[in-house]
Amino acid sequence: MRTYGQWCALAKALDVIGDRWTLLLVRELVLQGPCRFTDLRNGLPGIASNLLSTRLKELEENGVIRRESAPPPVATTLFHLTALGHRLEPALQALTLWGVNLKTEIGADDEAFRAHWMTYPLHWVLEDSRPRDALATIQLVAAGEPVFVEVDGGHIGVRPGQTQPADLTIEGHPDAIMGLLLGRIPISQADAVGLDVTGRTALLRRVMRTTPHPALANLLLTERRQRSS
Amino acid sequence: MRTYGQWCALAKALDVIGDRWTLLLVRELVLQGPCRFTDLRNGLPGIASNLLSTRLKELEENGVIRRESAPPPVATTLFHLTALGHRLEPALQALTLWGVNLKTEIGADDEAFRAHWMTYPLHWVLEDSRPRDALATIQLVAAGEPVFVEVDGGHIGVRPGQTQPADLTIEGHPDAIMGLLLGRIPISQADAVGLDVTGRTALLRRVMRTTPHPALANLLLTERRQRSS
DNA sequence: CCGGATCCCCAGGGATACTG
DNA sequence: CAGTATCCCTGGGGATCCGG
Secondary structure, three states: OOOOOEOOHHHHHHHHHOOOOHHHHHHHHHHHOOEOHHHHHHHOOOOOHHHHHHHHHHHHHOOOEEEEEOOOOOOOEEEEEOHHHHOOHHHHHHHHHHHHHHOOOOOOOOOEOOHHHHHHHHHHHEOOOOOOOOOEEEEEEEOOEEEEEEEEOOEEEEEEOOOOOOOEEEEEOHHHHHHHHHOOOOHHHOHHHOOEEEEOOOHHHHHEOOOOOHHHHHHOOOOOOOOOO | OOOOOEOOHHHHHHHHHOOOOHHHHHHHHHHHOOEOHHHHHHHOOOOOHHHHHHHHHHHHHOOOEEEEEOOOOOOOEEEEEOHHHHOOHHHHHHHHHHHHHHOOOOOOOOOEOOHHHHHHHHHHHEOOOOOOOOOEEEEEEEOOEEEEEEEEOOEEEEEEOOOOOOOEEEEEOHHHHHHHHHOOOOHHHOHHHOOEEEEOOOHHHHHEOOOOOHHHHHHOOOOOOOOOO
């Protein structure tokens, strides 16, 4: 294990989770819960299988994850976060929030996408502004992957997957969907950005935040950044 | 620039600050303020100068830092955090807090140490429980490096450096000093762990927290972690 | 199909020396 | 002081193979 050898908590933390892919691996376990090797590989497009294996070993040695052989319905080993691992979530959220600033960049269209990656941002972007209204459901289909949103009693539920008859369906590129839900793309221009919106569009007014999530205020970044090749 | 190529804010963030040394470099600018090249090299013991140069270029391209030629008193270029860079601080703190759990490990004695690395932890560990008392000063000397603590009106000030006649002086290994201030090492055992405490020891009762900092509650980690070679 | 292990190769990073 | 230049080595990407 390569270490910085510094008396500094940050350096110690980076000794453990600073290697390439490591924090993304933790992200998978946070967003998906206990995972099989294959689930992780699928959630980390581009990782070499030997690296995934190595990272899992390291994280286990450092007490961040634990491997457990699951009973028959699964019948294979599952990787869990330990209590220590779960304590990484605040750091994960802080870094993710910071990364939102960067996503403004050119939306490279060859980017990999997984439905569950949207769940964090969606929680930050949505709210139930009419808690007394009846339960409502929204089916998102981002880059072909389904995400299911449930609005009920002031609470927003987000998870990958489908439901049958949703009150509202939004289909298209992830960035376009987020742009619509953020209010940056008016419904009138949904077509123009390749969005397919069907159903009770009035539901949008219920779930879209009127005031941005406090932690997302930094989206209004004034400073301009330049791009290199 | 090597990128994960994922539609995910965390992945984007790691594209920018995920490389080796990068986040520690940001730490230096957060803790020390604007730095010269040499200041950074000194705050990052072990880094190769070419790597430092490369990282600075990358961070500048990505808008995290800015280089500015300072007027005569300094007469050289200084590296500043941009607004975007400053927004990394919450993530830095979250990771640092997580790292505190790991520092319990064997205190390797060949670790590098810099005084300003203590400032974050000290802010978390200290408080002024008697705001009406007169201003008081504590001089720490950790691993030979001086840290100056000022207690006044409910506020704690921490910065590297010295003051002449301090009300209390504590000298010794950083871990021992932190242990004492955390209350894990009673004053009676200060000698046994190589601490040299002189002056108004009653001041300790003023600055040591009776109730741990909320974010540090996770120090009471029950789970046991195993060690590899 | 799952959970890796093995091999090859290149790029990123470490160490040191050198320069404007 | 603020980097560049160079050399070398290890970590990581990519593919393939293997036991359960």
